[in-house]
Amino acid sequence: MPALPPSSLTNWWCDYSTEYAFMGFSYEVTACQSLSKLRSDFLDIRKTYNSRYIRMYGACDRAGDNDIVDAAWGAGIGVHALIWFGFDGTNQWMSRRNTLLGILHSNPKAKFVTRVLQFGSEPLFDGVLDPPVLAAQVTAAKANLSSLQIPVTISEMAYGYQERENDGAQQILDAVSLLDIHNLPFFSTLASTASKAWPIVLTDLNWFFDNGQGKKIYMSQNGWPSVTSDGVQPNSPSAVANVQNEHDYYTLLDSHCADFKTMPNGGVGWFWHIYSDEMEPGYGLLSTSGKLKFSPFAPKTSC
Template sequence: MVFLPFLAVLAAFAVSTRASPLDQPTRTVTTDATSCFPALGFKMPSNTPSSLTNWWCDPSTEYGFIGFSYEVTACQSLTQLKKDFLQIRQNFNGRYIRLYGFCDNAGFYNNIVEAAWDAGVGVHALIWFGFDGGNEWMDRRNKLLGILHSNEKAKFVTRALQFGSEPLFDSVLDPSVLAAQVTAAKSNLSSLHIPVTISEMAYGYQENEDNGAQDVLDAIDLIDAHMLPFFSTEASTANKAWPIVLTDLDWFIDNGEGKKIYFTENGWPSVTSDGVQPNSPSAVANVQNEHDYYSLLDAHCEDFKQVKGGGVGWFWHIYSDDMEPGYGLYSTSGKLKFPFSPRTSC
């Protein structure tokens, strides 16, 4: 099988059964909002620390709004990345960037690392599978793993590595193979203490319940969950979406083995398009409903805080309509669609 050579190579990095990297004291030992990365108020050091000890904030502090999904298919320049990441940090109190899409330019993730370090934000890195069934993801995987090991700053800004965006729903790999890829990458990154997961909606797991989805749930270190209630058959307006959100959240709570949960691909569109069509005749896509969805999440800060595993941190998908029409905080003209000042604690 085409995946076996890579898995064999990674076996050399194998370690004995261990706790999730998010539970390891070398990554998360403090909840002090001024002394851990990437807490608001944290000051980046002039040089990389000698170790990860006392570096990462405890997951229990990472609930409510934590940042934006950010598509990189445009292969943004380092200058643009620095500008956007710093704006996310300073204007919206973002603590993380969740990458979306792909850029195959050599060394591009080095620019992501540099921009994240400069802005003081963490990154949920992504191995993009795409939609055509090709094997380009293997090269992306190998290059990303290489940079995570070679760039001295990478382990200090990379909070998690994601395999794909809805890989179960898109059937890009057999679930058992996907689980094996996750396990192999965990072994590869064990010395860097970078958790590995997939980015997936509840339905992606549910439709593969009898086909190995549990193997994937067992393998991942944390849950990067998709939350897109606009596509529910019960959708109407965003301010009525909480029961839909809660249904999927409860599924992750019930089946997620107490692992930390983030909402990664998470939002409500302001327009429909060829690829964005509702499954309910009552679902409304406009700017007001996009606004109301994030207001709804903000209103449930206390509920997210109480979820076992360290609460639920949520991303806005996606930063700009230039990246994915209808989902951005910024319109294609570069203007804010509406003021946005979400809670990062409660």
């Protein structure tokens, strides 16, 4: 990063066509990590694993978004920012939206680290808003952020769009600037072992290629769990959750770098969900003790 924020965003971001293969990690902020913790983790994510981005997950309601901007700037890493709806059906997301939009305008570094703003994590699948209402929120946020050149999307799996097809999901596909999609093949009814998951990954990607209007695609929530839990149960009796399969899913993704590069609309980038098991048990690259669950983890960022 330069010593001070530049005067213009011109030529700041790399072209979308260069953003394929490994992008970075989902990073949950529900624990309201301190600024020093964010700085340490973001530097590790950037320097150790060559990540380009953090994809935010969860919410910290102590107005910690300025800390995220600060830590991302210091680490030289971009952010897929997130307005978290949660699971309690309240309107707290509105204050989170207003706070984040305010920070994106007021913090001089924010537009230089924020690659995209996402509404929710599977908001269609969770039914948090009627699709036309959610589409209107996306459209309003795009207008709000137009001077900052920050695109707006939602973070959602293909099934979420398909499930709400008759309720107006097409309006969201029309409204979003790009596609942050979820690809979690462990939950497929066809799942078995991670090494056999590529056809499942492709099925969802092909749906977005066919329906995404040529928009850039990132697999923003994407992984394979090492354990099952109350919220992580397979839909196939053959699906296997263990560290070996988590490792094998990483190997599978990394082995398809050339495929991700040549996919439509400038290629597809993938995130690893999630940085640590402290955040989302079973999905982390790091265990709850902060140790690598498998090694090496050195995914390709180009090929």
